[in-house]
Amino acid sequence: MEKFYLAATSNTPEVDFDFPARRLLLKGESYPESAAAFYGDILNKTSAFLDTITEETVQISVQLNYFNSSSTKMLFSLFDRLNLAAEEGNTIVLDWHHDIDDETILEFGLELAEDFPAIEFHAHAIES
Amino acid sequence: MNPPAEHESNKPCFPGLDPHLIFFYAGYFSQNIINAIGDAVRLRLEQTETSGSARRKIFSTFIEMAQNIVHYSSDSLTPPDQATLEMRAGSVMVSHVDGTFHIICANPVDPSFAEQLKPLLEPLRVMSMEQIKDAYRKTLRAETDENSKGAGLGFLTIAKDSSAPIEYGFEPAANNMQMFTLKATI
Numbered sequence: 001m002e003k004f005y006l007a008a009t010s011n012t013p014e015v016d017f018d019f020p021a022r023r024l025l026l027k028g029e030s031y032p033e034s035a036a037a038f039y040g041d042i043l044n045k046t047s048a049f050l051d052t053i054t055e056e057t058v059q060i061s062v063q064l065n066y067f068n069s070s071s072t073k074m075l076f077s078l079f080d081r082l083n084l085a086a087e088e089g090n091t092i093v094l095d096w097h098h099d100i101d102d103e104t105i106l107e108f109g110l111e112l113a114e115d116f117p118a119i120e121f122h123a124h125a126i127e128s
Numbered sequence: 129m130n131p132p133a134e135h136e137s138n139k140p141c142f143p144g145l146d147p148h149l150i151f152f153y154a155g156y157f158s159q160n161i162i163n164a165i166g167d168a169v170r171l172r173l174e175q176t177e178t179s180g181s182a183r184r185k186i187f188s189t190f191i192e193m194a195q196n197i198v199h200y201s202s203d204s205l206t207p208p209d210q211a212t213l214e215m216r217a218g219s220v221m222v223s224h225v226d227g228t229f230h231i232i233c234a235n236p237v238d239p240s241f242a243e244q245l246k247p248l249l250e251p252l253r254v255m256s257m258e259q260i261k262d263a264y265r266k267t268l269r270a271e272t273d274e275n276s277k278g279a280g281l282g283f284l285t286i287a288k289d290s291s292a293p294i295e296y297g298f299e300p301a302a303n304n305m306q307m308f309t310l311k312a313t314i
Contacts, residue, residue, distance in 0.1 A: 010163040031166075031191050033159035033198065034212060066184070068191050069281035076268055101180030104188065104289070111265065128180055 001052060004045050012038055013064060019049045024060040030067035030075075039074035046078065050085040057091040058082070063126075064097075064105065072108060079112050079119065086118035093120045100125045146223065150176070151190075154219035156205055157197045161215075166191060169222065176224065182314055185289040186222065186229050189312045192282045193220050193233035201235035202305050228291075229314045236305035242298050245308065249296045252287040260287050286312050 001019040008014035013028035024046070032038040050058075060082065067075065079094070086092040094112070098105035106123060113121035142149050151169050153161075169190050173183045197218035205215040218235030237245070252260065264284040287294050290312040301307035 010167075011159065031162075031195070033195070033214070037212065066187065066191075068188070068195065069285040070195075072285075073268065073281060099180065099184070102184050103181060104184065111268070115269070 001049050004042070015042060017042070017045065017049075019045075022053075022056060022058045024058065025063070026061070027063040028065060030064055030071040032071070035068070035070035035074045039071070039078065043074070043078055043081065047081050050081065050090070053085070053090055055089050057093065058085070059093045059095070061095040062097060062109075065099065067105075075108075076112070076115075079116050083116035083118050086116075086120075091120065092118070093122070095122050095124060097124045097126055099128050101128055148223045148225045149221070150224050150229070151222040152219070153221075156215050156217050157194055157201075158213065158215040159195075159198060162191065162194045162198065165194070165220075172222075178229075182229070185314045186231060189231045189286050189289055189314065190220060190222065192286050193231065193310065193312075194218075196282060197233065197235045200237060200241065202238045202241070203236050230311060231314065232309060232311045234307055234309045236301045236303075237298075237308045239304065239306050242306040242308060245296075246298075248283055249294070249310075252283060253293045253295070255287075257288075260284065264288055286310070289314060 003019060003021075004015065004017040006012070006015040008028040011029055011031045011033075013026045013030050016023075016025040016027070018024070030038075062075075082092045082094075096109035096112070098109060106125070109121070109123055112119070113123075142152070145152075151165075151172055153165050166187070170183075170187055173186060178186075197220070198214050198216055201216035201218045203217035205217075206213065216235070218233060220231070220233045223230045223232075251263075255263065264281065267281050267284055270280075283294075292313040295311040297309045298306040299309075
């Protein structure tokens with residue numbers, strides 16, 4: 001499966017989903033006009049990719065500076081799908097980066113860790 | 129003799145207007161306009177002696193409010209059924225009084241939409257912070273409401289960041305619309 005790449009814009013993150021390398025990255029800002037439209041494609045491609053792998057390790061790094069409420073909902077769906085892949089025998093490693101001042105992003109990461117225990121979760125506090 | 133030099137951050141930003149005003153925009157909102165004024169709000173807040181945590185909450189509240197205007201204001205330059213590149217009217221204001229930030233938005237809404245908003249907003253005024261966080265967690269996990277262009281999480285996100293209960297109002301406006309106002313405190 002091919003790599004999926006979108007360059008960052010002022011309101012959407014860099015999306016570097018290197019499926020062949022099993023490395024996924026979201027980096028930047030996330031407050032598109034329609035989060036459902038922006039993340040719909042990402043979810044579909046990720047789901048199709050996860051359908052093709054068994055007993056593999058996938059690393060996902062999230063380095064978002066800010067995401068709005070509708071992006072939050074879509075990120076939750078993305079991790080729901082990744083958790084399913086983990087329950088099916090894959091190893092999913094999530095590196096969750098948050099600014100040291102940003103308790104909202106840390107709290108959301110902890111929610112993900114609680115709801116999706118099959119995902120290996122690592123929080124990283126970044127000094128601003 | 130000259131008066132003592134005023135501290136840079138105490139200088140009124142907008143001559144002739146309330147000196148507590150940090151940011152004000154009234155007019156048409158689109159996603160591109162939000163990107164641009166969002167940058168201005170961030171930079172303006174960086175000049176104030178405000179913690180990174182408070183600055184992030186103010187920015188988040190500002191974006192949620194501005195995107196609500198783009199999605200839900202009844203005063204639309206673009207066709208009402210157009211789902212992207214929308215442009216709709218409203219206002220957002222950030223003021224700073226005695227160490228507290230007030231973020232207030234306003235936009236006209238259809239009276240029937242006003243009736244849909246009230247039962248969403250009123251509970252948020254009486255809920256404790258724990259209850260708000262609980263409702264947030266539940267809504268995050270619930271299926272998305274079909275009528276919602278966002279995630280239905282927007283008001284909860286605003287209420288979660290507000291240090292005082294949110295305030296809202298509906299007043300009669302032009303063209304038989306209701307002027308919706310919402311205020312958060314950080």
